[in-house]
Amino acid sequence: MGNGGWSGWMWVWGAAMVLLWVAVVGAAAWLITRAAASRRVDSPDPRATGMERARAILAERYARGEIGTDEYDERLAKLR
Known part of the structure; x- marks a missing residue:
């Protein structure tokens, strides 16, 4: 040792x-x-407002084909 x-x-x-x-x-x-x-x-972006997030979701649904052009335009107009 x-x-x-x-x-x-x-x-x-x-x-x-x-x-x-x-x-x-x-x-x-x-x-x-x-x-x-x-x-x-x-x-989602933590700085995004509720309206921005709603528009993003609407755009995603439109891109996936879940909603048509008319429905997209109508809902987008309501969001403005």
């Missing part, structure tokens, strides 16, 4: 623990970044 208790393969376990914690911190940072990015893409 003259070398401070780090005899044999003990240094391998110390290095493995350091690598484990680096991996845990890296995975946590990656997950947080992905969650923030997906929230940014899926959610």
Whole structure:
């Protein structure tokens, strides 16, 4: 025990623990970044007003073909 208790393969376990914690911190940072990015893409603009969001939904429905041109124009006019 003259070398401070780090005899044999003990240094391998110390290095493995350091690598484990680096991996845990890296995975946590990656997950947080992905969650923030997906929230940014899926959610509407937080600064958008209710009317802007209503127009965006109406435009999406028109683009998907759920409503026709006449109905789109009529509803858009009501939103103005």
